[in-house]
Amino acid sequence: MNQPYLSPFNPGDFERSTPIFLTPEAYEEPPPRDITFGRVLWHLFLLGLTAITTTLIPTLLLFGWNLSSGMMFSFTLLCILGAHEMGHYLACRLYQVRATLPYFIPAPLGVGTFGAFIKIKAPIPNKRALFDIGIAGPLAGFVFVIPAAIAGLYFASPATGTASGDGISFHDPLLFLAIAKLLRVPHDIMLNPIWFAAWVGCLVTSLNLLPVGQLDGGHVVYATLGARWHWLIARMIYVGVIALTVASYFYNGWMGWIVYVVILTIMLRVGHPRVMDEVEPLGTSRKIVALIGLLVFLLCFMPAPVTF
Template sequence: MITSSLLIPALLVLSSLGFLGWGFLQARKAGRVGILAWLQAVVLFLPWVGFFGLFWLGIQINFGILLVILLATTGAYIWLGRLLREAAGEQEKRLRERYRAELEARRQRGEAGGDGHGEAMPPPIAEMQAEALAIPEEDRQKLQSLFGIDTFFATETLPFRQGVLYRGNLRGDPDIVFQALNERLQALFADRYQLFLLNDESGKPTVLVLPSDRDPFQARKLPIAISIVLMVLSFAAVYLLVTPSSVNAFSPEGVSTALPIAVGVLFTLFAHEAAHRWQAKRYGVRLSSAFLLPLLTPIPVPPAGFAIYPGTFGSLTRLDSPPPSRRALFDIAFAGPAVGGLVSLGFLLVGLALSGVANQAGPLTVRPADLNVLVGIFVRLLLGPVTDSQFVNLHPLSIVGIFGLQITALSLLPAGQLDGGRIVQAVYGRRTARITGIVTLVLLGIIGIFVPWYLYWAVIVLLFARTPERPTLNEITETDSRRDALAILALFAMAAILLPLTPQIALRLGLGG
């Protein structure tokens, strides 16, 4: 029978294997290219799933064997990447040859119209439902000149969300095609319209042109006053949570204990948010104000020691303008957890170096069983073995680090418009991001049965960030191998931070018994 301590890792391992199985079914539709891409994910993902599964069960793997596995999977990943590039090149070549043959056949039959340059034109835009569009007739006629045999061969034109949707065939590298179409659009209309290169429901390339002032993907803006109120509430929640229960929160002792921790947590959040904005500015993307989410539900405090709950779930930030590509979306989403996580890790390591082991509970002490996997490993390395009857006497800096890492891990949950959801969308696409978001919400609900604040977080995600992020301007071009590997690393870091220690792992680490 699976106990509650094994339910979470069992669900994670099963969901990971199910995700790989679903990925295989989707990859088969793309032929050899899809299978090779799926195999890349398997060799990068599956060994870590097995490693964490065995680690959670308390089964120790020899370091030499682990090193061999890592080297083998890295080599296999590079080799499969070479085969994937070759297969994709061959497929692209065959598609271009087929498109040229189809166009030549049309010309010979006299079915292809022209514009003086021998290029087939899409059906007249005037035949669309004009009342559904916010684009004048004159501009719609000019839009016909965007397309050609060397970029995107439009075969069907439809109204879509007050704009124009073109279906057709992509004639070259998506990056080059998007750049060419966008440059032509800018030359004709300056910044009056935005152009999206997307895949439709069946996976075929489409071009969407929308008025810049009528963005259907942009969410309703919230007053900045709400952001300020939430920041104050989050600061107060952290402050009150870390104040020792035996002292007044606003006494000199309470202030000296709680204020540095609350300020430190806000600093990690500031570093997280600043990294987002640094990358957003690099790509010319506008971001909304950050909305901090305080943990307002009552948290049960253990009879002795300190409750490790951050008092805030971090912040939500919306994209007010579309990223130019999926790579840009990845960089914007990944930068926050990367910088915030590194800053928090620095606080943790310095704080643990100043911490110690105590034989009785104090205002800032925790039991080894209250730690997560990642923090438990660092406690063992820096403080040595800790028995069940002992406590870890945490320095305030280490508490800042623990809280910062927990907030970082929560932001990496692969759901909706969280950083993790955006990373999944950038690497695997909107359809996969939508599925992983549903799975994440279900898992949060199940885990919430045992850890109530996860259920609260599930409600927050469901209300404010359940849908995938808006599409990028160039949705077809995928991310590269480096970003794919960083995405996997981020997801495993999230798991290592959020998963608590089981008794088996605690004993292996020397944190119990």
């Protein structure tokens, strides 16, 4: 997930401005100072703190005080989240868009993290850049989710008769169901750290690919279909998520979709900034990649991720 530049570009501002004359030297901008030693230390500190929380909290809550399981979970999850954010960051570097290194957010509950993000600190030049920056994160993270899911399912132990019916049930996305079928994995398995990290990675990927606001999916839809369709699809998805929240509550008592509703409400209020060049066409190849992004969303999406 990335936090874009929040000030929309308005071409009319240039038309209303007073003409000025620039020498060739005036066109040379000073090099950005987004990466300094102190800032790198801050990013590393947050990464280290998140590594600790994603190790200790799941160890205590999920893995029966097994520290090695907590460490495997933390390493796998941070690789997935890190790949996602570095995908955004490297795409920004490719287009010379100023952006920070990934910020990892530790959390004192749940899986030990609220995720990660980068902050984009300059306008995005055109729709191609917006598309590439938006889609690079989910695709990079998904590349790491696949081997983690395969390893987690391959080494999974079948659930015992007692364990399979008690406690929390984590429901599989289509990706896991397909891999389990290929590997002939039993339907009910015991929770293991690599599987669970891949599961969380799928959840994060599907959330980010929702075509709303400034989520990654919102960037892709804006770049592919334009501002009007972005506005319309975002509100259709918002209504759909509210309906899914109500249906999930009456079907299995799960209210986790409320978190999605809150996030999407914020995203709709913020809106999506315009890019500097709204006219440049996206091209056929990127539209094909957009369909691949839709496939990734369908493979990762879970209507009811958890039941009790």
